[in-house]
Amino acid sequence: MDVAVAVNAHIPPDYLLRICERLGPLLDKEIPQSVLGVQTLLGVGRQSLLRAAKDFRHTLWKGSAFAALHRGRPPELPVNYGKPPNVVNIISARQLTGCGRFSHLFPTSTYQHMKMHKRILGHLSSxxxxxxxxxxxxxxxxxxxxxxxxxxxxxxxxxxxxxxxxxxxxxxxxxxxxxxxxxxxxxxxxxxxxxxxxxxxxxxxxxxxxxxxxxxxxxxxxxxxxxxxxxxxxxxxxxxxxxxxxxxxxxxxxxxxxxxxxxxxxxxxxxxxxxxxxxxxxxxxxxxxxxxxxxxxxxxxxxxxxxxxxxxxxxxxxx
CATH class of the missing domain: 2.130.10.10 (YVTN repeat-like/Quinoprotein amine dehydrogenase)
Incomplete structure (x- = not known):
């Protein structure tokens, strides 16, 4: 063990981390991670450094693709785009960080199915x-x-x-x-x-x-x-x-x-x-x-x- 340490004395303690920092951006270009901007060595699934294309269940769409599909209309997500997090995840994130994206909680497909739930005449005035x-x-x-x-x-x-x-x-x-x-x-x-x-x-x-x-x-x-x-x-x-x-x-x-x-x-x-x-x-x-x-x-x-x-x-x- 001491011989191995002496032979590799020229290798700094953070050598492996620096290698991962260089490989990470290259991997992101080929197979983007599920949470953009977050890089971790301990992630699993779509956030892992060993992720493959098969780990993605849905195609990542870009604004230009939406515009091509809906010419003459503002870009919008397709109805089957991804699976949004549930309400518990969104509320928990907002309590921890103070913010949450409304589009994650209610995808655009939600608005296509909205209807009046109840109409009540319960007050005598405005x-x-x-x-x-x-x-x-x-x-x-x-x-x-x-x-x-x-x-x-x-x-x-x-x-x-x-x-x-x-x-x-x-x-x-x-x-x-x-x-x-x-x-x-x-x-x-x-x-x-x-x-x-x-x-x-x-x-x-x-x-x-x-x-x-x-x-x-x-x-x-x-x-x-x-x-x-x-x-x-x-x-x-x-x-x-x-x-x-x-x-x-x-x-x-x-x-x-x-x-x-x-x-x-x-x-x-x-x-x-x-x-x-x-x-x-x-x-x-x-x-x-x-x-x-x-x-x-x-x-x-x-x-x-x-x-x-x-x-x-x-x-x-x-x-």
């Missing part, structure tokens, strides 16, 4: 907000008849009607534990219900005008959670609640952002981790708040718009 629960088994609708209704996704039957508001429902949100439903209304009140019993949990009164948006924070600090609400009074309220007891504090942490009379905060969006929330308002300003300290605090004011900010959204990976 329905302006709607939300799914975290499992996708229930649908929540908020209407101008002051009611919030819960429907079953599978057959459309009415599960429950939540009452209490005295004006139009303006926005709804479901917490990330899928235990609470919050609804904001033009009556200046945010009401919270338990999704297991449909019993009222809290009535939150911190605004002096209509509620424009409500959001549950994805962030988790022990058992401390936050529900945020923005209003036409130019304020944002951070309602703290306990994850186990589901009890809300009576007084919120409030920021009044009325730089001039009549300013409204119209929209809000949490970052993917829940540490930041951005709001847009009619005074053209985007404001960023931070929830990572002992109490929520304002981090920045972005004044690049020249008109009302009516929608704001963090990207999935938080960039």
């Amino acid at each position: 329905v302006y907000c709607i939300a799914f629960d975290r499992s996708g088994r229930r649908i929540f609708t908020g209407s101008d008849d002051c009611l919030v209704k819960i429907w079953a996704t599978d057959d459309g039957r009415l599960l429950s009607t939540l009452r209490g508001h005295s004006a139009e429902i303006s926005d709804m949100a479901v917490n990330y534990e899928n235990t609470l439903l919050a609804a904001g209304s033009c009556d200046k009140v945010v009401r919270v219900w338990c999704l297991r019993t449909c019993a009222p949990v809290a009535v939150l009164q911190g605004h002096s005008a209509s509620i424009t948006s409500i959001q549950f924070s994805p962030a988790r600090k022990g058992t401390t959670r936050y529900l945020t609400s923005t209003g036409a009074d130019g304020t944002i309220c951070f309602w703290q609640w306990h994850a186990n007891t589901m009890k809300f504090k009576d007084r919120p942490v409030k920021f009044a952002e009325r730089s001039r009379p009549g300013v409204q905060i119209s929209c809000s969006s949490f970052s993917s981790g829940g540490m930041f929330i951005a709001t847009g308002s009619t005074d053209h300003v985007i404001r960023i708040y931070y929830l990572g300290s002992e109490s929520p605090e304002k981090m920045a004011e972005l004044e690049s718009h020249t008109d009302k900010v009516v929608a704001v959204q963090f990207c999935n990976n938080g960039d």
Whole structure:
């Protein structure tokens, strides 16, 4: 053994790795790997360095081939193109990396078979907000008849009607534990219900005008959670609640952002981790708040718009 080491002393420790790095690009040109851009020495199947053409069940199509098949039409994938990953894989990838490709979850062939699942006449007035629960088994609708209704996704039957508001429902949100439903209304009140019993949990009164948006924070600090609400009074309220007891504090942490009379905060969006929330308002300003300290605090004011900010959204990976 010592003789072999002495004879090959001129060979560096990473010699085999460097050989693979040179062979890898040559192999990729002949037989592309299943995940483009990912090179590994430990892969198997279509990701292995020993892969052969027979390992591929489907032909790799390129944009030029699609254009040749569909002259006069935009390029699109054939119906039998590959087999997309299942929903579990896509959702898991999005939780780990913050992003996922919608085309993987729903191939183009899906849209050819879409049809109306159910049509329900369930409210006495206009329905302006709607939300799914975290499992996708229930649908929540908020209407101008002051009611919030819960429907079953599978057959459309009415599960429950939540009452209490005295004006139009303006926005709804479901917490990330899928235990609470919050609804904001033009009556200046945010009401919270338990999704297991449909019993009222809290009535939150911190605004002096209509509620424009409500959001549950994805962030988790022990058992401390936050529900945020923005209003036409130019304020944002951070309602703290306990994850186990589901009890809300009576007084919120409030920021009044009325730089001039009549300013409204119209929209809000949490970052993917829940540490930041951005709001847009009619005074053209985007404001960023931070929830990572002992109490929520304002981090920045972005004044690049020249008109009302009516929608704001963090990207999935938080960039």
